[in-house]
Amino acid sequence: MQLQIDHASLQLGNKLFGPFNFSIKAGERIAILGKSGAGKSTIVRLIAREHQLKSGSILINGTSMNQYSSAQLSRIRGVLPQNTQIAFGLMTDLVIELGRVTAPNKVNQETIVMQAAQMACAEHLLGRTFNTLSGGEQARVHLARVFAQLWDANDGLILVDEPVAALDPGLQYQLLSTIDRFAKERNHAVLAVLHDINHALDFERLLLVEQGRIIQDCPADHGALVDLERLYGIQLEHLRDSQGRSVLIQVHPSGIYP
């Protein structure tokens, strides 16, 4: 899908966010970086229609997002939230199946649930109660739910809101690369709020957010080094790992690597 954000702004309390101006092309993968409280999640929530716009517009394929019903949106847009609380002890199977709640076609439901769970590395969690799982396991079940939702869709959009903040380093890569694979197979665009600069370098584009505004929209490569240094107020150094990929590491303030 083609997402166009024009002068979108919103007010939360007495804090003003925006105006935001950017667009997402079909299949594009974009990472949002910024200090905490800068408004990264706000951008995602705006596109997930959790907040009302104060001014401006968000267009999906040329039509205003507000013209879409929740059900229509749910068939092209999935949201992987920050860790959440579930009110009652639901089974993981049911949580994943709920991804299909508005699916017009209910055949193969079980197979889709199973395959989505497999893809999200959550199949061993089936048959358990969601609330008894650890944070990382819950994130995988939610991911499987998003996969089930967008399983038979193409050219959709996946919004990701720091799902990997509290996970082990190995699991973070695993989760992000699964999302990547899933999205590429179906040409879904991905917009992800991230904490880790090097995870963000695996994306195509970076949006750098500061004090409720996008201060930089640039390709996700080591060329963003200076902007990232300014954004976080740190010093970075560009290295290459054994496979030749760019890695940015922080230079310790005293000049010695930590």
Added chain:
Amino acid sequence: MRQTASHFDYSTWITRLGIFFIGLFVFLIAVNFGAVDIQSADWLHLFSQQNGYEGASYVLWTIRIPRVLLAITVGAALGIAGALAQSLFRNPLADPGLLGVSAGASCSVAIGIVMLDGFRFIPTEELRVWAIPFFAFLGAIAVCFCLDYVARVVSPGSIAGLLLTGIALNAFAGAVIGLCTYLANDEQLRSFTFWTLGSLASARWLMVGVLIGALVIGWAWIRTLLQDLNALTLGENIANHLGVDVLRLRTKVIVLVATLSGLAVAWCGMIGFIGLMAPNLVRICLGSDQKRVIPYSAGVGAILLVIADTIARTIAIPAELPVSIFTALLGGPLFLILLRQYRSRLN
């Protein structure tokens, strides 16, 4: 996956049949117990007698059976209302009684009886029968919208905020009822007090018919909402992401809760604890899938209320004790035992 699915159906049927037979058993026991002895011959009379019943079969047909059926339908209505309220507020402690919905209904009826002079402006006796349910519904729905507003806007997601609002609404309704009692004349006072003591003693076939109708229509509607309610369990935002129109869903559920608990309060006064207990018992034993919680809450609520009512009217024959005493006496300990046994499954 396939294998577990067939096994699953099997156990579902056992649970359904189990609840049905427990219900039938309780029904037969309840009908046979009471101030007047019922013999098996009296049952046969029901089917053979052509022109009117007499003696024990008269009691059976005009008093006993409607009363037990009313207990079943009111119990089912309270069970469903409780389950719906709990899923609406995403909180296992939500209950129409605790949240002030029943008190709101009661308060509205008090205002109707006292301020509108016993509904005397309604011309005919037949129409007047509907005045109390109507006013109960108005009170219940007003409280529901008030609670919904608090749950969404004033203190979103806060269990404490919701329960405190319930306490405040209960107190406010209590105060208005007190004020009405003070302003009432003798006749109004009698009719209001008679109504609040309510109990199931005034059971009539008409009430049973209306409640069965409400339950059938209500269930046909609720069936289509079950999976959306499951999605709501994940949180309001996630439900929205999944394509559920949460605002509309909430309004529908509020109308259902208000209708069911309003009807129950209208004809039977305030019966506490069933709406809290039945869904939690089901959840502890069968898990939290709303597709099961809501229908089974109806069955469990019905059984609990029939047992409580039977005890209430037989323990001190010919006197009759308020049924609420026994719903709490019966439910409290049972609830605590199950809570202790299955505490891990609750969250």
